[in-house]
Amino acid sequence: MNRLIPLASPDDPRIDAYRVIKERDLVGRGGRFILEGRTVLDVALSPRNRFALESLLIAESRAQALAPLLAQAPEGVPIYTASQAILDGITGFHIHRGLLGVGLRGAEPNAAELLARLPEEALVVVPLGITNHDNVGGIMRNAAAFGADAALFDFASCDPLYRKAIRVSVGGSLIVPFAREGMAHELIDLLAAQGFELLALSPAGASELSALARPRRAALLLGAEGPGLAPDIMARTRTVRIAMRGDFDSLNVATTSGIALHALMKPAP
Amino acid sequence: MNRLIPLASPDDPRIDAYRVIKERDLVGRGGRFILEGRTVLDVALSPRNRFALESLLIAESRAQALAPLLAQAPEGVPIYTASQAILDGITGFHIHRGLLGVGLRGAEPNAAELLARLPEEALVVVPLGITNHDNVGGIMRNAAAFGADAALFDFASCDPLYRKAIRVSVGGSLIVPFAREGMAHELIDLLAAQGFELLALSPAGASELSALARPRRAALLLGAEGPGLAPDIMARTRTVRIAMRGDFDSLNVATTSGIALHALMKPAP
Incomplete structure (x- = not known):
């Protein structure tokens, strides 16, 4: 060459x-x-x-x-x-x-611009306070595999274009449109204004994922392992749990995103 | 104290x-x-x-x-x-x-002894050639979360009691009974003799996971990322795929185990 x-x-x-x-x-x-x-x-x-x-x-x-x-x-x-x-x-x-x-990076859209571009039927993953590069990469890999239309990270989460996050995403970070900005509540306000159903994943969730009807516009909120999503976030969203065996209700957050995105994946066009 | x-x-x-x-x-x-x-x-x-x-x-x-x-x-x-x-x-x-x-470690059961002890309705995860400690730990974490009755590793896979595998499993390696021995085909022979339906997960699988009726005795075979399961293993099992968006059919093997174990989890007793 x-x-x-x-x-x-x-x-x-x-x-x-x-x-x-x-x-x-x-x-x-x-x-x-x-x-x-x-x-x-x-x-x-x-x-x-x-x-x-x-x-x-x-x-x-x-x-x-x-x-x-x-x-x-x-x-x-x-x-x-x-x-x-x-x-x-x-x-x-x-x-x-x-x-x-x-x-x-080029000119990156902000969260509002990103949401405004999405189709009427849309699936968005929303990692909040996720600082672990492996987990952010794993979430972007799953977002690409299951065709999420966008990812919205709060600024407390790590950048999906960090070297290790890209590597763990197997390139998913390069494919799925994303924005990273602001506080969790600001992102949730934007999503609510755009008609997204807010689904907050938590072991303490009220509905079971497998019983959930897929909303036409779904936003999947994920918190960090350990602290999870803050109570004030849980209070303003529909809380969803993944059924487990009870005495070991512990999933990695990237695995959680995989299970939930698979369940909520849009049908093939 | x-x-x-x-x-x-x-x-x-x-x-x-x-x-x-x-x-x-x-x-x-x-x-x-x-x-x-x-x-x-x-x-x-x-x-x-x-x-x-x-x-x-x-x-x-x-x-x-x-x-x-x-x-x-x-x-x-x-x-x-x-x-x-x-x-x-x-x-x-x-x-x-x-x-x-x-x-x-104490006296560890071999694979045959482990299978002989399982209830009539049983779910077993079978990692084959999985050498990455994070992935083995992630699989054991998911096995514990979704109540797998046992894990059978071939000897080419890494030990689930390695320090890092235990840590990534968040203790799941201490809970789920496992054996690690022999070659893939030997484990498959044992499982078949005990009436397990052999489900081999692969992006090239013939059936879609979400369309699968849960067998009473299910063995979930997982191969390493990249090479995947060998063709001769695929040939003697029921091959199963997880639906993805097509142009990015790439999942981490621990995430794959989470999605499949969640789908095949036994109902609460």
Whole structure:
């Protein structure tokens, strides 16, 4: 492939983004995020990816095997290659199996804009106060698998474009439209104004998920494991529980999202 | 609490088990395993735990707050306390929030014995070739939450009593009876001989999970993400898929177990 650009030094300024240690610093540099690994890059180079790519960086030893994938990279996206010695000299992100990329956030819609675009029949997942990157990634993976139309995160939740969240999402973070802003009540106000039925998942929920008729517009609220959703949130929503065996009513929040999104998935168009 | 036994040195031989770095070495020392953290110890000190405890080890700064929990420890189980300096000198397992324990495997049933004990109506989860500790722990958590009667792991899967698997299971590994042995086909032979319907979960499954009538005896076969279940396993089982949106048919295997166990959960007795 004659598009490959070999690097001669780990200090080459063209790969500065790959040297950033703190992910929040990446946002400051024009709203970037890091992609890593084959599975994520497969999604990133497919039409399902909502974001533009700034560059790719691969181990030269993998260039030949990856040629069919790299051929899908849009024109104008530089593909840098480097020896393992140079890759080892890049002090920021660990090179995950010799395949990294930088994505660009671009103009992100706010929650109100995102909701205004949704079809009449819609399913939205709403993670509140979820700070664990694995769980946020797991929720985005399930949102993509079960065709959620959007995800609304409160600002207390972690960013679904964090490196690890993207990796755990297997690229789902690149597919499902999302916004991350404000407080839980503000998001709930927006959803209520747009006619969404607010379904708050909790072991203490009043209705059982399997007995629930799927609303045409459903918003699935998820709280962090341990504290769960706040009582004032529960008070203004329809609370829903997943039936369990009673003496061990404990599910991971990403698994919970999978069970609930599967149950509420819209029928195929 | 006058049961607490203060330690004066990190080299005290009574806490040798806590110094082991490689978990497989623990098995060699009489079949031990490590418990860590409050949530796991809550289960370990409840009647749901199937295993005996050898000892507990806690930070002395936490002894007072943990007194109500520690009061549930069976008589004869020593509870060691140590200063943070001594805990820091224990070179093996990191002290997870100042609360550790050692459990004893005891006489473990083999797969045939385990199946012979099950009730006529039974649900068994069968992880095959699942080497990731998070996924094994997640499966055991879901097995406990949805009341699976047993778990049968092939020997290629990782041990559900690995420290991290127990932690991710939130103690589910201590509750759900399991065996880990042999090859996939041997386990399947045993299950078939005991009248279990073999349900193999796969994105390529022939039946849809939500359309499945719950068998009285169901065995839920799960393969590793990526390779999935081998074709010769698929050929001799009923293959089942979880409906997804089509262009992103990718679920985490622990999430898959949650969705399927929820769907196949036995009615409350």
